[in-house]
Amino acid sequence: MIAIAAGKIEDLYHDFDKHAPYVRKELDQDLVEYIIDSVSEIGDEDFMIQFRFTTLTDKSLTFRVKSSIENYFLYLKELKYRELARLRRSFFILFFAGLLILSLSVWVNQKFTGQGGVFTLVFAEGLTVAAWVALWNAITIFLINWAPHRRQIKMYDRVAQATIQFHESSQNQQ
Secondary structure (H helix, E strand, C coil): CEEEEECCHHHHECHHHCCCCCCCCCECHHHHHHHHHHHHHHCCCCCEEEEEECCCCCHHHHHHHHHHHHHHHHHHHHHHHHHHHHHHHHHHHHHHHHHHHHHHHHHHHHHHCCCCCHHHHHHHHHHHHHHHHHHHHHHHHHHHHHHHHHHHHHHHHHHHCCEEEEEECCCCCC
């Protein structure tokens, strides 16, 4: 359970937009970071988010909080999908550029082996190095950078779908 205590529901939002009609980007960043850190610590276990307020909560405000959390984390999920799309484009560009440069390198090495001067040998070796750098970067994107984004997307989706409970507590109970 992720327990969050606040004086009133309005404390969960930025000061400049407490009464804004949209519920997509308005959550307090400290709250968002706390939820993300808590879910990261919980891991794959099921969880719920429980809010405890010292003042009486209105049903319309509790609906706003639920909508805010769901919409905000779906928004974060969408941003991560955009980053994945950018990574995918980078991967394909680097991979196919690397293959093209590698093919050119093989052709230059076969065509001018033993015939060319120093410039031709340096050029052929430079093409080989450039090809491997491009291919290595593409493989790095795929093997190393892809997984953290997928994990974050999964986490944002879990938070957006989490059960949210509201309780009123007196200031004496803490």
